[in-house]
C-alpha cells in the first residue's frame with residue numbers, strides 16, 4: 001500500500017495578492033474536501049450503513065407482497081417509512097445521493113492521479129541520491145562481473161526493470177503495475193455503475209405464467225405480462241417480438257419431495273425465423289434475440305369442465321398457485337361468469353354465475369383431511385372443490401384477483417356456497433341444480449421471467465477489469481534501485497570502504513510496504529556481481 | 543458415512559478445546575516467568591517495514607532462577623503441544639468434511655451447517671500455514687482455537703442438518719466456483735480477525751494501557767507484526783471475496799434471472815465489501831490511525847458473520863438453502 005496523502009496539496013502558488021472570489025474559493029474548497037480520502041471513507045461507510053435497512057425492511061423490488069404485509073402489520077409506521085423510501089432503499093434519494101457523491105469523489109480523485117501516473121510512466125527513473133548508504137538497502141561490490149553502467153543496466157533490464165544510465169550511474173525502477181492496477185480498478189468501478197445505469201434505463205422485464213399447450217401460447221407484448229417493468233428509455237413497441245409455447249415440463253423429485261431436476265421444453269417462434277424447439281431450466285435460461293427467459297417456478301393447472309342448466313359446457317384450464325409446501329399443494333379459482341346464459345334469449349342471469357375454489361393435491365393422502373399433498377408429483381391426484389353460485393362481482397369492474405374469489409361478494413350474501421366435493425381425475429359432480437362439474441385432468445405450467453439487461457456485457461467486462469486492477473493494486477510493489485560505478489581508487493559516495501580496483505555501490509528503496517524487498521535486492525546485487533558474494537552487503541533497515 | 547462425519551466433528555471440537563487449554567497453559571506459565579524478568583520494554587519492530595517479522599520470543603531473563611527457566615521451558619512445550627493438537631484437530635475437521643461430502647455425494651457446502659464447518663476449516667488451515675512462516679505468532683492460537691470451539695459448537699448444536707442432495711437451483715458448476723471462493727475468503731477473514739483483535743489489545747498495551755482487555759495482550763507479539771499480518775490476510779482475501787461476489791452475480795443471472803437483486807444475502811455481501819474496501823482505504827491513508835483502520839476490519843468481519851448467520855435467521859430471501 002502506498003501511503004497516500006489526504007490529497008496531494010497543490011504546490012503553494014506564488015500567492016498573487018489578489019482578492020479571491022469567495023464563491024470560487026468555497027467551491028474549490030468543497031471540491032477539495034469532496035475528493036479527499038477522508039470524505040471517500042465517510043461516504044463508503046455511509047453507503048454500508050444506508051444499505052442495512054434494505055435488508056431489514058421488506059423491499060418492493062424484491063418482495064412486494066411482504067411490503068403489503070408490513071403495511072398490515074404496522075399501520076402506524078409503514079406509511080412514515082414509505083415516505084422516506086424505506087421500502088425502496090436502493091432507489092431512494094438518500095441512497096442515490098450517497099453513491100453519486102462517492103462516485104463524483106472517485107472521479108475527482110482518480111483524474112489527477114491518472115494524469116500524474118501517465119507522467120510517471122513517461123518519466124525516466126530519477127537520478128541516484130548522493131548517499132546510497134542512507135537507503136534502506138545498500139551494498140558495495142568489489143570487482144563485479146558487470147562493471148560498467150551499460151552492463152549493469154542490461155542485467156536489470158533482463159529482470160524487467162526500467163533503467164536509465166547517467167554517466168557512471170544506473171537508475172532503475174519497477175512496479176508501476178501497482179498504480180496502473182489501482183487506477184484500472186477505480187475506473188472499472190465507474191464502468192460498473194454505468195452498466196447498472198444502462199440496465200435500469202434501457203432494460204425491461206416482465207413476469208408471467210405459461211400453461212402448457214398450443215392454446216396458451218404467449219407472445220411478447222406488454223399486455224401479456226401479469227407484471228412488467230420497462231426502463232424509462234424503453235417503449236412497449238421496443239419489446240422484441242417472439243412467441244413461446246410450453247410443450248412439456250419435466251420435474252424429478254427425491255423421495256423426500258425435494259426437487260432434483262427441472263426442464264421446460266418450449267417451441268419458440270422468432271420474427272423471420274422458423275419455429276424451433278428449445279429446452280431451458282433453472283441455471284440455464286433460454287437466450288433469445290433481445291431477451292432472456294428464466295424459469296422461476298412451476299405448478300399444476302387443473303382442467304375443469306362445467307356443464308350448465310342449458311347443457312352448454314365450458315372448459316377452463318386454471319393454473320393453481322402453489323402454497324409453498326413440499327408436496328405442491330396448490331389453490332386456485334375456476335370462475336364461469338358466462339354460465340347459464342339462456343341460449344334462446346341470450347340473456348344472462350348474473351345471479352347464476354358459477355365459481356369453484358379448490359385445493360389441488362398432486363398426491364392426496366389415503367384418508368381425510370384432504371388438505372395437504374404428500375408428494376409433488378401426481379401419484380394420487382385429487383381436487384377438492386367448493387362450488388359457489390351467485391354474482392361473482394366481476395361485472396362491477398372491481399379489480400379482483402383471478403386466483404381468489406371476491407370475498408366481499410360472499411360476505412354480502414351475493415355469492416352462496418352450494419357444496420363441496422373431492423374429485424379424482426375424470427370424476428364428475430352433479431350439483432343441486434342439476435349442473436355438473438368434471439375434473440378432466442391437469443396441465444403443467446411454468447412461471448417465467450423475461451428480461452433484457454443491456455448493461456450486462458459492460459458489467460461483466462468491468463467486473464473482470466476491476467478484479468485485475470485490484471490484484472495489481474494490492475500486490476504490485478513499486479521500488480527503485482541505483483548502481484554507481486566508482487572508478488578504481490575513487491571515492492564511492494562518502495566514506496564507504498574503498499579497496500581494490502573497480503567498485504560498484506548499490507542502493508535500494510522500496511516505495512511501498514514490501515517485506516520481500518531485501519531478498520530481491522540481494523539477488524539483484526548477486527546478479528550484477530556475477531557468481532561471487534557481494535562484498536560488505538548490508539541488509540535490513542537503518 | 544454421515545455418522546462418521548458427525549463423530550469426527552465432535553472429536554475435532556474436543557481437540558480444539560485441548561489445544562486452547564494448552565495455549566492457555568503456555569500463556570499462564572509465560573506470565574509467571576514474565577513477572578520475574580524485569581518488565582522488559584516491548585521490543586519495537588516498526589522500523590522501516592523491511593524484514594520485520596513476528597518473532598517475539600520474549601527476551602530470556604538471564605538472572606532468572608533455574609526454577610523459572612524450567613517453568614518457561616514447560617510453557618514453550620505447552621505451546622508446541624497446542625500447535626500439534628491444533629493440527630490434529632484440523633485433520634479430524636478435514637476428515638469430517640470429506641466424509642460429509644462423500645455421504646452427500648457433493649461438495650459439503652449445501653447448508654449453513656456444512657458452510658460453517660468449511661469456513662472454520664479454511665480458517666484453521668490458513669492459520670497453520672501462517673505458523674509455518676511466522677512461528678513467533680504462536681500465542682494467537684489461543685484466540686483462534688477459542689473462535690473455532692465457539693463456532694463449531696454453535697454449528698453442532700444449532701445448525702445441524704441431515705445430509706441431503708442439492709436443490710436444482712444449486713446444481714451448477716457455479717455452485718462450486720461461487721461457494722468455494724466465498725467459503726475460502728470467509729475463512730481467511732475469520733482468521734484475519736484474530737490478529738486484528740490481538741493488535742487492538744496489544745496496541746493499547748504498548749501505549750501504556752493497563753486495564754482489563756489490554757493486560758491480556760502482555761504476552762502477545764508486537765503490535766506492528768500483528769497489524770502487518772492483519773493487513774496481509776485481508777489483502778489476500780479481499781480479491782477472492784470480490785471474485786466470489788462477481789461469480790455469485792453471474793450465477794444469479796442464470797438461476798434467478800437477474801445478476802443483482804438486493805436479496806438480503808446480496809445486500810450484506812455488498813455491505814461487507816464496502817466495509818473491507820473502507821478498511822483498505824483507511825489503512826492506506828496516513829492520517830487515519832492504524833487502530834481505527836483495524837476496527838473497520840473487525841467491523842467487516844461482523845458483517846460477514848451477519849451474512850453467515852443473521853441473514854439466515856432473520857430474513858427470508860432467495861438464498862434460503864440454509865436448512866434450518
Ligand code: HEM
Pocket residue numbers: 001002003004035036037038040044102103105106107109110182186189470473474816818819822823826
Ligand atoms: C466507489 C467507491 C470506492 C471503492 C469501492 C474503492 C475501493 C478501493 C479498494 C478496494 C482499494 C484497495 C486496493 C488497494 O489497496 O490498492 C482502493 C484503493 C485506493 N483507493 Fe479507492 N475506492 C473507492 C473510492 C475512492 C475514492 C473516492 C478515492 C479518492 C479519494 C479513492 C482512492 C484510493 C486510493 C488512493 C487507493 C490506493 C491505496 C493504495 O495505495 O493502496 N478510492 N479503493
